[in-house]
Amino acid sequence: xxxxxxxxxxxxxxVSVVVPVFNGGExxxxxxxxxxxxxxxxxxxxxxxxxxxxELAVEIAERHGARLxxxxxxxxxxxxxxxxxxNARGEFIxxxxxxxxxxxxxxxxxxxxxETDPDLAAVFGSYxxxxxxxxxxSRYRNLYHHWNHQAGNEEASTFWTGCGAIRREIFIGMGGFxxxxxxxxxxxxxxxxxxxxxxxxxxxxKTMLGTHLKQWKFWDMIRTDIFRRGLPWTELLLRFAAAxxxxxxxxxxxxxxxxxALLPVVLVPLAFAWLPVxxxxxxxxxxxxxxxxxxxFYRLLSRTEGISFAIAVVPFQVLFFMxxxxxxxLGYLAWIRGGRKRSSPGHKNENG
Numbered sequence: 001x002x003x004x005x006x007x008x009x010x011x012x013x014x015v016s017v018v019v020p021v022f023n024g025g026e027x028x029x030x031x032x033x034x035x036x037x038x039x040x041x042x043x044x045x046x047x048x049x050x051x052x053x054x055e056l057a058v059e060i061a062e063r064h065g066a067r068l069x070x071x072x073x074x075x076x077x078x079x080x081x082x083x084x085x086x087n088a089r090g091e092f093i094x095x096x097x098x099x100x101x102x103x104x105x106x107x108x109x110x111x112x113x114x115e116t117d118p119d120l121a122a123v124f125g126s127y128x129x130x131x132x133x134x135x136x137x138s139r140y141r142n143l144y145h146h147w148n149h150q151a152g153n154e155e156a157s158t159f160w161t162g163c164g165a166i167r168r169e170i171f172i173g174m175g176g177f178x179x180x181x182x183x184x185x186x187x188x189x190x191x192x193x194x195x196x197x198x199x200x201x202x203x204x205x206k207t208m209l210g211t212h213l214k215q216w217k218f219w220d221m222i223r224t225d226i227f228r229r230g231l232p233w234t235e236l237l238l239r240f241a242a243a244x245x246x247x248x249x250x251x252x253x254x255x256x257x258x259x260x261a262l263l264p265v266v267l268v269p270l271a272f273a274w275l276p277v278x279x280x281x282x283x284x285x286x287x288x289x290x291x292x293x294x295x296x297f298y299r300l301l302s303r304t305e306g307i308s309f310a311i312a313v314v315p316f317q318v319l320f321f322m323x324x325x326x327x328x329x330l331g332y333l334a335w336i337r338g339g340r341k342r343s344s345p346g347h348k349n350e351n352g
Contacts, residue, residue, distance in 0.1 A: 015043040015107055016090030016168070019066075020080035021098040022050040024057035027132075027213045028098040032064035034210075035096070040107035043094070046087055048080040078177035078187035081161065085171055093168050095161040095188075101132065101211040102163060109208040110165035121200035122192070124164030125208030126150055129304055132213035137221060139305060140313050142212045144320075147297045149204060156204040157244045159192030163210040170200060185228045186236065193240045225323040226330070234331020235338070253321075256293035257328075259286045260321035290318055 017035050021028050035045050047061040051074040061068045069087050071080060077097075085093055092114065094107055106125065113123050126149035131142035149160075159166070174194055181187040192202055237243060266282050268274075291298065291314060301310035 012042060013092060013111070014090040015040060015092045015094050015111065015165070016085070016088035017043055017045045017094045017096065017107070018048065018081055018084035018088065019045065019096055019098055020048045020050055020077040020084065021052065021057045021061075022074065022077075023052045023054065024049075024060055024098050028057060029060045029064075030101055030213065031096070031098050032060060032066060034101040034104075035066075036064055037104050038102065038107045039104045040111060043107060044089060046084045048084040050074050050077065050080045076182045077161070077184050078181045079179060082176040085168065085176060088168060091168055092165055093171055094165040095163075096210060097162050099213045100127075100162050101213065103128070103209045103211075106163060106208050106210060107165070109205055113203060113205055113208075114165075114167070117201075117203070119201055120203055121170050121195055122159055122164065122166035122202045123205050123208065124149075124156070124160035124162075124202070125205050125210065127162065127212045128209040129300070130211060132211050133215045135215060136309075136312070137216040137218065137316075138214060139309075140301075140316060141216045141221065142214065143301060143304065144297065144317075145212070147300050150206055151296065152204050153244075154204050154206070156202040157192060157196050158189045159195065159202055161188040162212070163208060164188065170195075174198065181232075183228065186232050189233065190236055193236060193243055196243070197240060222319070222323060225320060226327050230324050230327025231331045231334060234328050235335045238331070238335045252293040253324075256290045256317075256321045257324045259289040259293075260318055261325035262286055263318070263322065287314070287318060290314075290321055 017038075019028075019031065019035070024031075032045065032047070035043075045064070045066040046069060047057070047066040048069045049057050049061070049071060051071050052058070058068060058070070067087065069083055071083065081095060092111065094110060096102055109125070110123050114120055127142055127146040129143060129146050131139050133139070133142070174191065176191075177187040178190050181190070195202055263283055263286050266279065266286070270280060270283070294317060297317075298310045298313070301313055
């Protein structure tokens with residue numbers, strides 16, 4: 001029997017909930033309150049304070065009865081989570097973020113999946129369709145994340161720490177999250193790729209939910225899409241060429257990205273009259289292709305927020321895919337400059 005086949009029944013198992021935080025405030029307070037409302041009977045909450053500039057996060061953690069790990073130097077959520085796992089006592093680790101409200105049954109959903117499928121290494125869920133922040137950008141981006149996960153393959157090829165769980169011994173055996181990510185980025189996706197490459201199974205549980213409280217701002221959105229997600233994800237795909245196309249990488253998303261990349265190629269010559277007026281219809285066709293590629297997302301927006309909201313999202317989705325298109329050459333350049341590293345940190349499972 002291999003190490004992956006030796007499974008303990010989680011029906012009475014301690015679960016360690018790990019929450020990294022930097023300068024936590026009201027959202028963090030609500031996050032820990034939601035953790036404590038979990039219907040799973042046996043869990044501990046470990047807060048890793050990533051060298052916050054004040055004592056507020058510490059006070060909140062203590063008020064909610066969480067175990068506190070304090071870091072002296074800021075190292076980012078990837079290594080903060082690793083430190084939380086190092087201090088965990090549970091056989092299963094449940095990750096969430098300091099701006100997420102777990103649904104009361106989220107931990108139970110994860111544990112039922114582990115109990116019914118002994119070969120499962122990790123699970124992750126989704127944001128729900130009721131974002132916590134009321135601004136237009138925040139509702140749009142949090143609903144887009146929700147839709148991507150709800151439309152994803154249940155046999156997953158990645159991982160997610162907003163609402164995700166993993167067997168502790170497997171996490172440690174894989175070396176945890178990579179130290180390459182010093183700021184919030186795609187450290188969870190990278191771990192998921194390594195898990196799959198090592199032969200482990202990951203499942204997307206679409207009923208395992210949390211409410212996202214994040215307030216998105218325009219320039220933060222652009223920077224995140226290009227430099228914290230798109231660019232490093234391109235590098236990751238070059239390292240893991242066999243990764244299946246799922247979530248943001250499915251065929252329709254790739255068609256939308258190509259269409260967005262062609263938009264400036266057409267718009268600039270049109271603006272300088274280098275192309276005849278008869279070409280003016282082409283940008284509209286490219287935008288229509290982007291909308292078609294995400295049509296189910298617009299149906300979700302129409303149902304939850306109204307048709308006018310869905311229409312207003314179109315230019316932001318075009319920008320999103322343009323950022324994705326720009327990330328591809330930037331990612332290639334970064335990969336080449338980095339020596340085309342294909343090795344992954346952490347331990348590989350010899351039984352995989």
